[in-house]
Amino acid sequence: MSSFTSQDHISINAIRALAADVVGKANSGHPGAPMGMAPVSHVLFSRFFNANPKNSKWYNRDRFVLSNGHACALQYILLHLLGYKLSMDDLKAFRQLDSLTPGHPEAGHTDGIEVTTGPLGQGFANGVGLGIAQAHLAALYNKPGFDLVNNYTYVFHGDGCLMEGVASEAASIAGHLQLGNLIYIYDDNHISIDGDTNVAFTENTEQRFLAYGWQVLKVADGDNDLEGIANAIAEARKETSKPSIICLRTTIGYGSKQQGTHGVHGSPLKADDITNLKTKFGLPADQSFYVPQEVYDIYKGIGTRGAEKEKAWDALLASYGEKFPKEHSELTRRIAGKLPAGWQDVLPIYKPSDAAQASRKLSEIVLTALTPAIPDMVVGSADLTGSNLTRVKGVEDFQPASTGLGSYKGTYLRYGVREHGMGAIANGLHAYGGIVPIVATFLNFVSYAAGAVRLSALSGHQVIWVATHDSIGLGEDGPTHQPIETGVHLRAIPNLDFWRPADGNETSAAYKVALESTRTPSVFSLSRQNLPNLENSTIEHASKGGYVVHEEQGEDLTIVSSGSEVSIALEAAQKLIAQGIKTRVVSLPCWSVFDAQPEEYRLSVLRSGAPILSVEALSTVGWAKYSHEQFGLLGWGASGPYKKVYEKFGITGDNIAAIGKKTVDFYKKKGGEVISPLIRAF
Amino acid sequence: MSSFTSQDHISINAIRALAADVVGKANSGHPGAPMGMAPVSHVLFSRFFNANPKNSKWYNRDRFVLSNGHACALQYILLHLLGYKLSMDDLKAFRQLDSLTPGHPEAGHTDGIEVTTGPLGQGFANGVGLGIAQAHLAALYNKPGFDLVNNYTYVFHGDGCLMEGVASEAASIAGHLQLGNLIYIYDDNHISIDGDTNVAFTENTEQRFLAYGWQVLKVADGDNDLEGIANAIAEARKETSKPSIICLRTTIGYGSKQQGTHGVHGSPLKADDITNLKTKFGLPADQSFYVPQEVYDIYKGIGTRGAEKEKAWDALLASYGEKFPKEHSELTRRIAGKLPAGWQDVLPIYKPSDAAQASRKLSEIVLTALTPAIPDMVVGSADLTGSNLTRVKGVEDFQPASTGLGSYKGTYLRYGVREHGMGAIANGLHAYGGIVPIVATFLNFVSYAAGAVRLSALSGHQVIWVATHDSIGLGEDGPTHQPIETGVHLRAIPNLDFWRPADGNETSAAYKVALESTRTPSVFSLSRQNLPNLENSTIEHASKGGYVVHEEQGEDLTIVSSGSEVSIALEAAQKLIAQGIKTRVVSLPCWSVFDAQPEEYRLSVLRSGAPILSVEALSTVGWAKYSHEQFGLLGWGASGPYKKVYEKFGITGDNIAAIGKKTVDFYKKKGGEVISPLIRAF
Numbered sequence A, B: 001m002s003s004f005t006s007q008d009h010i011s012i013n014a015i016r017a018l019a020a021d022v023v024g025k026a027n028s029g030h031p032g033a034p035m036g037m038a039p040v041s042h043v044l045f046s047r048f049f050n051a052n053p054k055n056s057k058w059y060n061r062d063r064f065v066l067s068n069g070h071a072c073a074l075q076y077i078l079l080h081l082l083g084y085k086l087s088m089d090d091l092k093a094f095r096q097l098d099s100l101t102p103g104h105p106e107a108g109h110t111d112g113i114e115v116t117t118g119p120l121g122q123g124f125a126n127g128v129g130l131g132i133a134q135a136h137l138a139a140l141y142n143k144p145g146f147d148l149v150n151n152y153t154y155v156f157h158g159d160g161c162l163m164e165g166v167a168s169e170a171a172s173i174a175g176h177l178q179l180g181n182l183i184y185i186y187d188d189n190h191i192s193i194d195g196d197t198n199v200a201f202t203e204n205t206e207q208r209f210l211a212y213g214w215q216v217l218k219v220a221d222g223d224n225d226l227e228g229i230a231n232a233i234a235e236a237r238k239e240t241s242k243p244s245i246i247c248l249r250t251t252i253g254y255g256s257k258q259q260g261t262h263g264v265h266g267s268p269l270k271a272d273d274i275t276n277l278k279t280k281f282g283l284p285a286d287q288s289f290y291v292p293q294e295v296y297d298i299y300k301g302i303g304t305r306g307a308e309k310e311k312a313w314d315a316l317l318a319s320y321g322e323k324f325p326k327e328h329s330e331l332t333r334r335i336a337g338k339l340p341a342g343w344q345d346v347l348p349i350y351k352p353s354d355a356a357q358a359s360r361k362l363s364e365i366v367l368t369a370l371t372p373a374i375p376d377m378v379v380g381s382a383d384l385t386g387s388n389l390t391r392v393k394g395v396e397d398f399q400p401a402s403t404g405l406g407s408y409k410g411t412y413l414r415y416g417v418r419e420h421g422m423g424a425i426a427n428g429l430h431a432y433g434g435i436v437p438i439v440a441t442f443l444n445f446v447s448y449a450a451g452a453v454r455l456s457a458l459s460g461h462q463v464i465w466v467a468t469h470d471s472i473g474l475g476e477d478g479p480t481h482q483p484i485e486t487g488v489h490l491r492a493i494p495n496l497d498f499w500r501p502a503d504g505n506e507t508s509a510a511y512k513v514a515l516e517s518t519r520t521p522s523v524f525s526l527s528r529q530n531l532p533n534l535e536n537s538t539i540e541h542a543s544k545g546g547y548v549v550h551e552e553q554g555e556d557l558t559i560v561s562s563g564s565e566v567s568i569a570l571e572a573a574q575k576l577i578a579q580g581i582k583t584r585v586v587s588l589p590c591w592s593v594f595d596a597q598p599e600e601y602r603l604s605v606l607r608s609g610a611p612i613l614s615v616e617a618l619s620t621v622g623w624a625k626y627s628h629e630q631f632g633l634l635g636w637g638a639s640g641p642y643k644k645v646y647e648k649f650g651i652t653g654d655n656i657a658a659i660g661k662k663t664v665d666f667y668k669k670k671g672g673e674v675i676s677p678l679i680r681a682f
């Protein structure tokens, strides 16, 4: 490999000192890992990394993920030195309100950040998604002489990430998938927050990753052995049929008086310690935020190299366009993040007379229709394919060719029983660009992936969850599998659309809105049991998140419901109407989409004048925002044939009618005007 | 090992046929794994397992966990044959409403079920908790000649469990802790729901477990090689310083025409297939639910052996009581699940003039006071000890002595960065009996453990979560670490108490109620920032889940709040009072405990007559049940010094006062009586 000079050491020490300053000025943050990982960062970015700081979205850039996101002072410094849109003033505003340098890296917030990290293990798994995306798009679009999509994904992580289950899941599937484009660098500093990793983490990491089918490389002196680091990265790049992990022994807080202890993990260094280390590193001890000009020059050169790489790639893409116009047009469309025109036209439409079907089945019908229309969809399930109904006819599995089970062109991912890994991998798939990831499990087990789901929403990843078996309606599997709290949990996550469609058109609407919402994840809560098609349901109506399914003027009651309970609400309404109690029914498949409608529309759906009763076979928590009275599950579900389970909990036309009558009587007795719950004081 | 006879094969085949019948009659369930695991079950229970079916709570019984809980037809059959309180009629009611044989095994519901399983990976991790508990109690109470606590924990699991991150986390810590009392049996049938495990699970399991520090044993023919199975179990029992995993190659649905395929995983066998296999096994093909008398006799003998074991143990315990009266009294108290008398007396009590402190610090003060008073507490953190403040002075780490870092007598567990594993291990600790597990992480990362938390609640495990850094008040770490949705998620879980204490006395109250609630888990949402002690706060008041912090007669407004926002609400109230707007303030630290108070009390706290405004630095979802208007976070938090973050989101005395004024004006303008939101129609 390229030999290293004093300039490299100066750069490394400048990064270390700058990290101490950045954290020191903020008086908050983590200096230890940045100081320990400065050498590998410098070697990686100066010798290997392909990216253009002036266009952080260049498609074939190498991807960098800092899975130990608490070390982000390091990432911000690198972005600054390389010439991304991050100034020295931004570094000085580290961890300050509304700065570009928040306490953990946030994708979409800071130029050059690929994925949001900090919650441990997430970046590790995001990297696997980035690697799958590269392998997939390369298989689809690369041609002899046109190696258009060939970037590497580099992931830094510490022992914390390795302890997290989500990383174990992702590592296992990455090995299975033989992702040779992944290069993970493990900051093996033997320190975690509780002190020496000996207190809790004594497994043989090397052996574990060999078991997963990874290439394992080791560098004994990550603090100083730049040649060794470079050789390891070069070897990792050569291994094309396995992911690589480089176990890099480093000293946390290298240069500090407290180096090698957890004292430098999460607290700023003391002022005299910073002075001392600058002197030790040959930097002016009295200057803060000092970067020698030669370091800026070196990093400028790296940036220039990257810009040239992109230029050459642009030329290659142009000539590809001449030879392969169809592929070129599709690839550039995908890079631009636009779905093919007209896909909405193939969405299934239903009439009330069409047969009742489970919404998981309706989802399958939508996927069947969309699969030829949208090649961008990469669909998969956490080992529930036959239950989630996500694998439609004619699709191929995404598998290494050597398995004989598919190819990297395949659009169907077998995630295994790895919900959390699946969610985080999907975030990586979306972060890569050109892919709309659709993932599936039972609604109850979306909870296993909660850590990844909230980051989808925070980072604006368009990940679609096909979450079937969404209530007590799954029947016999019982309360261990029947979600109660999951709906309100997901409804409370900002920038996440939780859809609970009631029939065919509502299911089509959920897909329509989810696919149009390029910066918002969606969870589709789908039934195992059959649901009839409703009178007033259309894709247009349901796309508003809520609408009137059955209208009555001068009503005595409105019942608002979602999913599998809407038809039960309609049955109750018919019974009430037969008793002379005028009852409207509203379907509210998606709170957040409904909330985004104009006030006038919302108030026409959930209007003043009569009490509103909500009905759902889930926890009632949260429904008081949309209704005066709430009926639902107050405890756990039960195991049994689903109709009997519904009866047990009183979610039947008869009982809801009785509850509706009580509601009407109560508000009549109470007297006074009944105001819509949507009318608020502020 | 004991040699096997035709009687053993008859027993095994009877179990297989019975499993087919049980699932067949229910027309729902999983026959494949029970039929594949019948041989190992029979060998384990007939030759090794120590338990008394007539007293399923005998303390020193071996623990059995079916982590692949979908195979529960097998477990129910074994319980029936062994003589637990489960009749043939119960088997015939498999998966029927209100039966003792629900679709997945539920602890507390069916005699002999130790932990609730089904959600994959949970039982695997529960087993580690059971193992830690045994090692801990043995270290504390066993004496030479008195090996009182020496049971094994046997865990069955499939490949699904091995793919789950929660199991990886638990396996790693179990290896670190050198738990020689764990014997895991891996039903290696090469089949998961998606088909052959080759599609997603090709890692080298043997090597992975060696990396974790486990003993790995293999049995090539788990269908027939009873000697091999017995020898492996015997070897595993001999290994006392490592957990053991026996990789048992089996044929799913052994005996069925579809054996070895995923066709027998989750669907009943066809009638002719059942007939056919009975003939193959030499059983009467025309009889359903048939158990040869000799099989009953064999299993009766096993039960008798267990009863004798318990009798001998009772005698040993009695003679231990003579020699070690103090330890005997403590151990029997713990077995009975009673905390030592008088522990409530040491709970810290505060006056309003006492210094403001973070509630995480207040929690530390409680733990410091309680540690000498309640030896039953086993406390730990997922590598955030110094932030959660859970390790109080004088405690020892629970560690294998060989590490030099502690001993099995230690009560402090270093879980590593393994939140989900921690939660599931804690469920196992509680299931063992005699231990009150307290676990800690940031509130945001309780979400990583959601799968375990909901099973704590479903199974009635008294697990206490010290969940610190509970809002935007954590400041600089930013939105990746600031929970928004976590509070309402946890509040929506039945049988879980989510506490958000506002000061010292409320923190003491949270501990008091949580420690008294032996069948309910609790999550304490605790602040990083300092909180003043409130005027009307007492342990007694806060123990009701909600109370009036500041009273006014003839009020214009009530502000209801929790945790760190109560003092801000009080500040707002003072400003409003200064403007002549009479404002009450209610602290509502725990919704579920408040909901359990008499209606009269609840209506005196959140009373009719004036609007109620809720204020919390979390999602407002759910608060409409307790208030007319809600103020909180509508989106994500932000990174910055916490006071600035609070200002950004308008959670200040000034802004809440302004919002309060708007609320009062709105309701004045609206006119009419303002009714408490607690008054409902049904």
Ligand SMILES: [Ca+2]
Pocket: A158, A159, A160, A187, A188, A189, A190, A191, A192
């Ligand atoms: Ca570390």
Ligand SMILES: [Ca+2]
Pocket: B158, B159, B160, B187, B189, B190, B191, B192
């Ligand atoms: Ca299996």
